[in-house]
Amino acid sequence: MTQFQQSDDPTLGLGADRPGGFPDQGFDDEVADLTDPAGLDPYAEMVTNLRSFLDYVAAAKPDDLVLTRLAFDLAGWRDRLAADAVSEREQLFAHRFDLPGRGQTMSPAFVVRDAGPERVTGTVRYGRYFLGGNGAVHGGAIPLLFDEVFGRLVNGHRTPSRTAYLRADYRAVTPVGQVLDVDVWVERIDGRKRYVRGVLKHGETVTAEAEALFVELRPGQP
Template sequence: MTSQDYVQDAVVPISTVIRDDDASLGIGMPELDPVPVAASWASLVKPGDENDTVYGDMISRLRDFLDYVTAARPDADTVTALRDDLERWGQRLAPMAVPERDQVFGHLRDQHGRGQTMSPAFVVKEADRDNVWGTVRFGRYFLGGNGAVHGGAIPLLFDEVLGRLANSAGRPHARTAYLHTDFRSVTPIGTELTVHGWFVSEEGRKRIVRAELRDGAVVCAEAEGLFVQLNPDQP
């Protein structure tokens, strides 16, 4: 198979691909529910445009793609074709680079995961000014080994959840000062897990927030974060 042949075959929509239902793979996940309107999180939504929904769909497929890449042991021809495809897409995207504040990646705050793939998509189920409840499922891309989520991916999730909570409900922007994570049990790949984040205290510029990650009744990990409000001259 040539690279060109592979490109032609690859245009089949990913939704038509038969997905493995082995939960340990963490791939072929169900479609995410719409983001609920909750005051502490909806306040972060930035005005979008007509391309935002399509961009979000693309990010969802990119997440699937990363899981498939991780789970696959491809032959040499497939790897070569994929390498060449990625090179062409890189060349196409390179001239479209914009300043950080204008990029779409990670800035779609009305979508699960904010339109990024660095951390798993946190699905908000309920939220108020000081709490947020939701679910998350780590795909194969986040595998550390033996069916467990990589230890470095869990603080990424906590920073995403606690950072948004600390900066929601009209609070001035703050940055992470520390994030302490305690690992209580193995966090499994491909399982829907529950997340609860809550505000602990606020004193001056300092905000303490905590969260826990559960697999059913089992606490997989807990975290505490200190977020410090930025001064007017801080980026």
């Protein structure tokens, strides 16, 4: 059994004195180009290459020598990054709101087309990393996208809230490698409850729909 060292702990830094809190997740300041999201920004270039790397990891069937070398290189970079671990509040991953997908690789990069306090539209492209089988996006990656966009819409310029439930309905196959349209809107707000809906489309075909309830946090709630 593999023995993990403290430097392997993915929660490293969460126990820092400064709590994470909730940054304003709105879309107002997000400026991104689907064709060149990286530009000259070192972090943007890194995370863009990381997304592409994960797609190639999913697609490749390397030999043992390549795998051994890759594992060695990744371990070296893991240990190098361990020295730079910071608190949740200070981390860059998922906190770069000027980049597609907030500069993270957990979910596909959502690129904003138009945004307001009640609705946001944009595009997304699922890479090979999100393949479920036979050219289709993995079913679990679709509600992940909706939760990401829903959360940013309902929490932008509002008191933070958390997902209470999310339902996704699959209407057609969502293809890997195609640019898809995303349309999300706030249906209504009832006290602390925020209801939101969304649609994912490939051309004129609706591939998935979703609805969710977010509940506003009370003061002091994590």
